[in-house]
Amino acid sequence: MSKSKRSHLKNTVKESLRMALEAIRDNKLRSVLTLLGIAIGVFSVIGVMTAIRTLETSIESGLNVFGTNTFLIQKYPAVTIGGHSRRKYRNRRNITYDQFKELKRRARLPIMVSVTDYSGGQTIKYRDKQAKKNVYLQGGDEGSLRTFNTFIGDGRNITAHDVEFSRRVTVLGMDAVDQMFPFEDPLGKIITINGIGFTVVGIAERKGKMFGQSQDNYVLIPITTYLQRYGKRWTSLAITVEAPSAELYDKTRDEVIGILRMIRKVPPGKENDFEVVSNAQLIETFGQFTGGVKLFALAISIIALLVAGIGIMNIMLVSVSERIKEIGIRKAIGATRRDILIQFLTEAVFLSEFGGITGVILGVLGGNLVAMAFNIPAVIPLDWVLIGLAVCSVIGVGFGIYPAYRAAKLDPITSLRYE
Template identity: 45%
Template sequence: MLILESIKLAYQSIIGSKLRSFLTLLGIAIGLFSIIIVMTAISAIQQNIVDAFNEIGANNFFVQKYPAFQAGGPHARRQYRNRKDLTPYEGEKLREMTELPAAVGIVLNATGRVVRFRNEKTNPTVYVAGTNVDYFVALDLEMEDGRMYTNADVELSRPVAVLGHDVVDKLFKNINPVGQTIRVDKYEFEVIGTFAKRGTVLGQSQDNFVCIPLPVFQKYFGRERSASFLIMAPSKDLIQETMDEVIGALRLIRGIAPGEDNDFEIVTNDQLTEQFNELTKYFRLGAAVIAFIALIAAGVGIMNIMLVSVTERTKEIGIRKAVGAQKKNILTQFVIEAVALSWFGGLIGIVLGLIGGNIVALYLSVSLILPIDWIVIGLIITTIVGVVFGVYPAMKAANLDPIEALRYE
């Protein structure tokens, strides 16, 4: 009953001093809003990225020329650019020299291509990937219709293609694409299959692509580009051993002397997640600083409201003490009122932060999220603010002399 009564008195205090209460609650709301909106948006983006990384496979990793996230300024970028390109030949040698990998996928890509079928055409944004069969063994893409190309298609350089869902939607409104002929730039391909829809990452579609056999890609789109290798370990437990074997073999293939740094990058799901967290830590830090300043200001406001409330209710406190209320009862009542006041503002900030964060998530076409951990942290913070800044007014109320309080006008 004491808690409910104290919350009721806190509500009456807010209603009784609307402007002062509004400014105090606004400070708390801004503090919690700044934390929750940033954490909700980052959590939504992070979950979407993790889901996309998981599609690569928990026991897979990439070997590529550039790191997944480039940092370090122009000098570092120049250093990466000056590395020798990885080549399909090196990928084939890697397959021959290693025993642990279950698959060594090789991929070359060309971006910004136009795909045509009859009078229909895509925007110049299609990603064309030239791959071997192992690439799809490792990636485990789901087929929607038709088939994937085989080793025979690759070895015989057959001009066949498998389409991503966006290309199918754009070119084949009411036609089964399997068996049809498309053109990429000026080159013709027979469609032998289509992939199931994969969705988006950070608003970017994962379905706007065409896959063709690697030798065909090299013939039509050139060899002067860096390849990437998708390595599939036998199991997640053996991923580190597989990485070590691949690194050793590739260093030998590329003629890297002992003691020299690798001139290629190994990229895993865990590394990508860690790098994403590293990139977003400054947003979290900025939100924390804003929240700290706003909550300190709000805490001072709560103290001010509670001091005014003690003054306005001096006679009430005297009467309660005269009929037997102890110091701890008065102290508890005013601390609970301060916490309740803090919670009112905190809940407003949390709700607005959740709405704002998920609006950002919707704008980026990522999944909505409810960050329970940060909601709990937010409520704990508001409770601490209420207690810290409510103790002094509560102690002042608890220490009032009942005789002097009853005389107060």
């Protein structure tokens, strides 16, 4: 393209932009309604993508529920998505304390094998002060605090002896401390759990919230005591295993799975009758989930944008037939077909782009509101913003080209006479 031709094009586009702005300004309500369609389509995709992105970015740190190099063994999968019903897992045998003890005795590689179970809805009291119902009772051992990713803040941890002798001692999470001991030092005090007394021997450090949920709302007691007093027929324990290093993680996992299969007498060739849950797997499962949501949002947005595109086409066709006279005048004073084409195309692209930008802004704001609700730092999914705006341009051109073409090929004499 020659230089003058290029400058001509630039000039045309610049002028078309100005004309587009004038046209949009002259038809405010109609333009706003049209670009609202685009805005909603873009909003839905950007909003969902932003929300998912904020969750994703926090997943790396957030979903490391267990410490590094740890994995969890339990009866049910951590997250189930579609397809598999819980029935498949319900018939599995429970994981018992004896199985845990046997595993702990035989496993060589793990640096820690710890057991937990929890139940909610217990009445936990200190004198007249009762912990809220969301404080749950946690049975565990000396390793449990470590699996919660926290430490003893004051007093002492639960020991192997406490577990061995089923002692009635407890370590409190900070929520339980806040609720039952607002003005007192809990150490040495006796709380009751369903009427049974337990001596507070330690307080765990505060962990704070994740995804809007407290991680300090527990009362930890020895697992043996827990099973004697609060165990149910269907109680199945969760075993947390920590490998010595990242390198030995897979080996440790294999060893533990092998031993547990032996203990639970799983015939060779049959699949495990327990679940091994790792951070990596949780992230993967979460990824599957978000992938589904993304696809859904994408499908909805495509439909919304398609409808919006048809809206733009409709408006542009109306706009063309309203402005036949104007097109005739412009042609009479020297506008070429291309000038007219570019003018109307610019208007369509401008409308959809304006809608797109509105949608992006609303979407990023909306998505980050979700992030704020979960206490996650805000993000702007730049790739999706760009994709969204690019799609808007495509829609503007795609649905604007036909009306623009109709305008461009109008005969100057007939359109000049048009009233």
